[in-house]
Amino acid sequence: MNARVEEAPAPLDVARLRADFPLLARRVHDKPLIYFDNANTSQKPLAVIQAVDRFYRETNANVSRAVHTLGEEATSAYEATRDKLARFINAPSREEIVFTSGTTQAINLVAYSYLLPRLQPGDEILVTTMEHHANIVPWQLLGDRAGAKIKVAPITESGELMVDRFIDLLTPSVKLAAVVHVSNVLGTINPVAELARAARKRGIPLLVDGSQALPHMPVDVRAIGCDFYTLTGHKMFGPTGTGALWARKEILRDMPPFFGGGEMIREVRFDGTTYADPPHRFEAGTPNIAGFVGLGAAIDYIEGIGRERIVAWERELLAYATAALESVPGLRIFGTAKNKAAVISFLIEGVHAHDLATLLDHEGIAVRSGHHCAHPLMQFFGVPATARASLAFYNTRDEVDRFVAAIGRVRKLLG
Amino acid sequence: MTTPGLYTQAVLDHYRAPRNFGALAAHTHAADGVNPLCGDTLRMELRCEDGCVVEMRFSGEACAIAKATASMLSELAVDRSAGELAALEQVFISLVGGQIFSHDQLGGLNAMRELANHPVRQKCALLPFATLRAALAGVTSATTEGSK
Numbered sequence: 001m002n003a004r005v006e007e008a009p010a011p012l013d014v015a016r017l018r019a020d021f022p023l024l025a026r027r028v029h030d031k032p033l034i035y036f037d038n039a040n041t042s043q044k045p046l047a048v049i050q051a052v053d054r055f056y057r058e059t060n061a062n063v064s065r066a067v068h069t070l071g072e073e074a075t076s077a078y079e080a081t082r083d084k085l086a087r088f089i090n091a092p093s094r095e096e097i098v099f100t101s102g103t104t105q106a107i108n109l110v111a112y113s114y115l116l117p118r119l120q121p122g123d124e125i126l127v128t129t130m131e132h133h134a135n136i137v138p139w140q141l142l143g144d145r146a147g148a149k150i151k152v153a154p155i156t157e158s159g160e161l162m163v164d165r166f167i168d169l170l171t172p173s174v175k176l177a178a179v180v181h182v183s184n185v186l187g188t189i190n191p192v193a194e195l196a197r198a199a200r201k202r203g204i205p206l207l208v209d210g211s212q213a214l215p216h217m218p219v220d221v222r223a224i225g226c227d228f229y230t231l232t233g234h235k236m237f238g239p240t241g242t243g244a245l246w247a248r249k250e251i252l253r254d255m256p257p258f259f260g261g262g263e264m265i266r267e268v269r270f271d272g273t274t275y276a277d278p279p280h281r282f283e284a285g286t287p288n289i290a291g292f293v294g295l296g297a298a299i300d301y302i303e304g305i306g307r308e309r310i311v312a313w314e315r316e317l318l319a320y321a322t323a324a325l326e327s328v329p330g331l332r333i334f335g336t337a338k339n340k341a342a343v344i345s346f347l348i349e350g351v352h353a354h355d356l357a358t359l360l361d362h363e364g365i366a367v368r369s370g371h372h373c374a375h376p377l378m379q380f381f382g383v384p385a386t387a388r389a390s391l392a393f394y395n396t397r398d399e400v401d402r403f404v405a406a407i408g409r410v411r412k413l414l415g
Numbered sequence: 416m417t418t419p420g421l422y423t424q425a426v427l428d429h430y431r432a433p434r435n436f437g438a439l440a441a442h443t444h445a446a447d448g449v450n451p452l453c454g455d456t457l458r459m460e461l462r463c464e465d466g467c468v469v470e471m472r473f474s475g476e477a478c479a480i481a482k483a484t485a486s487m488l489s490e491l492a493v494d495r496s497a498g499e500l501a502a503l504e505q506v507f508i509s510l511v512g513g514q515i516f517s518h519d520q521l522g523g524l525n526a527m528r529e530l531a532n533h534p535v536r537q538k539c540a541l542l543p544f545a546t547l548r549a550a551l552a553g554v555t556s557a558t559t560e561g562s563k
Contacts, residue, residue, distance in 0.1 A: 352478035354453055358421065358536060370453055384454020384476065413427065414479060 009309040017305065018394050020045040031364030034399045039184045039343050039390030040368050041234045042215055044298070048238060051297035055290045063289055064263060064280070078289050081296035082279070088299050089210075089229065090220040091246050098252070098279040099287055102243035103211045104134040106230035107178070109245055109282060110207055111138040113258040114228075115176050121147030126169050126177040126204075128153045128161055129380050130186060133373040135178050135209045148175070155380065159186035159335035167198040176205050181219070182212035185372045185388065186335025187318075187343030189213075196225040205251075211235055215392065216314060216341045218307040221246050238298035239291040245282075252278035259284040310393045318342040320397055321389065324404045330415065331407070334386055342391035345372070348407065350415045353387040359413065363406040421529035421536075422479065429523070430479040435489035439472040448475075448546030448557040450538050455481055459546045461492075468492045468500070471547070478539050480527070485543035487523045497551040504544040511537045 018024050021043045026033045035043060055077065061070035063078045086094040100106040115125070125139045129152055139150055151174065153166035161179070170177060177199050182189050192208050199206040207228035213219050215236040221229045228251075233242030247255075257264055257275050261284035266274040275281045302310070321344060325331055330349030347353060357369035368388045371378045378384060389403065442460035449456050457475040461468055471492045473485045492500060507524060509515045513531030521527075530537045538559040549557035 352455075354536060354539065355422075355479045358533060378454065384456075413422065414430070 009306055009312060012305065012309050012313045012393060014313070014394060014396055018396075020047065020301075021394055022046060022049070024394060028364040028366070029362045031362075034363075034365040034395075034403060036389040036391060036395065036399075036403065037366045037368050038215070038392040038395075039212055039235070039372075039388065041240065042237045042392055043394070044237055044239070044294075045301050047301045048294045048297045052239060052290045052294040055293045059293075060290070062286055074289055077293045077296070078287070081292045081299070084296050084299045085244055088219075088303070089214075089231070089246060090222050092222060093249055095277070095279055096246055096249055096252065098245040098247070098282045099292060100230075100243045100245055100282075101241050101288065102232040102234070103209055103230040104138075104243075106228075106243055106245035107134055107207065107209065108138045109258050110176075110228050110230075110247070111142050113255040113282070114205075114247075114251065116142055116146060117256070118175055119146035119148050122173060123148040123175045124151045124171070124173045125149070126151045126153060126166070126174045128166065128179050128190075129155045130159065130161065130183045130188060130374065130377050131178070131180055132184055132209065132211070133375070134211075135180060135207075136376065139176075139178065152376070153179075155188075158337055159183065159188050159340075160337045161188070161190050161195075163191060163194060166195060170199055170202045170204050172202075174202075174204050176207060178207040178209065180209045180212070182210075182216065182341045182343075183335065183377075184212050184343065184390075185345050185374050185377055185386070186337065187340035187345075187390075188335055188337040189217075189339040189341055191339075192226060193224045196227075200225060212341065212343070215302075217311050227251060233291065233295040233298065236295075236298055237301060238295035239288070241288045242291040242295045249278070252282075255282070257281050257284070261285045263287075305393065313393055314342040314391060317391055317395060317397065317400070318344070321391065321400045321403075324400055325407075328404065328407055328411070330411070334381055334383075342395075343388065344390070345386040345388045347383060347386050348411060348415065351410060352414075353385040355414055356387045356407070356410055359410045360403075360406055363402075363409075365403055365406055421526070421533065423526040425523045426479065426483040426526050429483035429486035433473075433482055433486040435470075435472045435486065437472050437474055439470060442472075444550040444553065446546050446550035446555050446557050448542050448549065448559070450477075450481070450542045450559045452535075452538055452560065453478070455539070455542060457481060457485060457542055457546050459485075459543070459550050461547075461550055463551075466496050467494055468496075468551075469494075473543065473546075477542065480530075480536055480539040481542050484524065484527065484540040485546075488543050488547060491520075491522060491524070492547065497548075500547060500551065504548060507544060508541070511540055 023043045059073045061074040063075040082097045205227040208226045211232040229246040234240040264284040334345040353369035439460035444461040455477040459473045462470045471489045511530040517525040545557045
């Protein structure tokens with residue numbers, strides 16, 4: 001064996017990996033399914049489906065309460081995912097992982113528990129043009145309550161954040177900056193470590209929305225150096241209704257509870273209740289236990305493949321798909337950042353995104369059409385909607401070929 | 416390409432060569448409609464006499480389904496009163512909702528029955544009707560998402 005083979009990750013055996021995903025064998029409108037809507041939600045490997053199934057068949061009990069065997073097994077399976085997730089994003093401590101229903105809840109938790117008590121009239125919150133509504137609307141709601149304003153860092157025509165402008169906008173009135181790690185519309189990978197350094201220098205906390213990053217690349221919250229990192233389980237091959245907030249221990253320690261209920265208390269008295277330490281302080285009520293067990297299986301599954309290998313394959317696939325789409329006359333791609341994930345938003349002259357998506361669906365091809373929960377980004381590009389093909393490691397060149405051929409037929413029909 | 420039943424030859428024809436597309440200088444009624452789900456916009460301008468539509472024209476940026484519906488509607492609306500068109504809209508809603516299979520008065524719009532299988536696209540076809548209804552009621556704007 002030579003040294004080179006040991007260094008370079010072995011390429012993915014995509015055909016074999018596809019067999020791990022039962023849904024990918026489905027036919028839609030009597031055609032083999034081509035699933036290009038991964039930024040919306042990813043498909044689930046058998047390992048995840050079986051973990052959820054096994055939990056309900058063999059272990060189901062509530063967590064952190066029951067002293068019986070099932071209760072202890074359920075708690076340890078649920079808490080094991082916290083360890084896995086902490087390791088997966090290189091968090092310094094498992095206590096820094098707060099389970100949520102997804103990124104939206106995680107951002108709202110930061111908004112109401114961390115930021116709201118600190119917000120004064122005239123304060124500002126910095127976001128970017130390419131944010132998902134989940135990273136805009138919670139801040140607007142806070143702004144309305146506290147008399148604070150939203151400031152927006154601009155992007156270029158190619159869909160890259162204007163980093164200098166972002167940094168210039170980190171003024172003393174900014175009480176929190178929030179930025180997406182990987183854009184769900186453009187695929188742009190933002191230089192979050194650089195943004196975090198600039199924010200830290202000015203004493204401004206930075207929240208990074210990592211929903212679209214986790215399924216595609218290694219994420220190291222220590223290396224990024226941000227203060228908050230949010231993620232969504234169902235986009236990273238786990239069950240829906242799972243997600244997490246990562247924040248440093250000292251930040252979480254000072255945050256008051258957001259939801260009240262069981263699970264998050266130390267002692268309840270009518271003359272004063274005391275609260276559990278983080279992360280349980282923020283996990284009121286019975287959580288999505290089976291879902292988090294499934295998320296643990298998803299993390300194991302991704303680690304089994306290796307994220308570097310996923311990055312390498314998706315980079316190849318993105319280049320292949322981009323070149324193929326660029327050869328389609330009248331097709332415009334939105335988001336051509338140098339550093340981008342395998343997400344391609346596009347429009348074809350004379351073809352409405354919804355018509356395209358409906359006609360592709362009849363060819364068995366699932367793409368998203370619409371505003372992708374990013375109205376301000378659509379306004380920036382001056383279009384009401386785009387079509388979006390978002391790929392995952394289980395997609396193939398052959399699928400891209402069939403996709404591009406189908407687009408050609410749609411053009412002929414409608415163009 | 417095997418086209419879904421939705422994109423019939425008639426629908427494609429009305430999309431490619433929409434009837435009554437453009438502005439109507441001498442209009443008595445007009446409204447701008449929007450489908451906030453996709454950002455599509457449609458403007459309708461009408462000339463009414465004695466309570467009936469005499470002429471209708473439409474313009475705007477919209478998908479094939481919305482445009483074809485508007486085009487077909489621009490022909491169906493002529494000689495009908497606001498009340499008759501409101502009744503026609505109800506029939507059309509039943510069609511796209513899958514409650515009825517066809518209705519004589521809908522003519523080419525019967526092709527939209529396929530929308531029963533495309534719930535997300537139903538609003539596309541309802542936008543022209545909502546805009547027409549607003550124009551006839553003297554309301555200058557319409558939306559497919561509740562009242563505006």
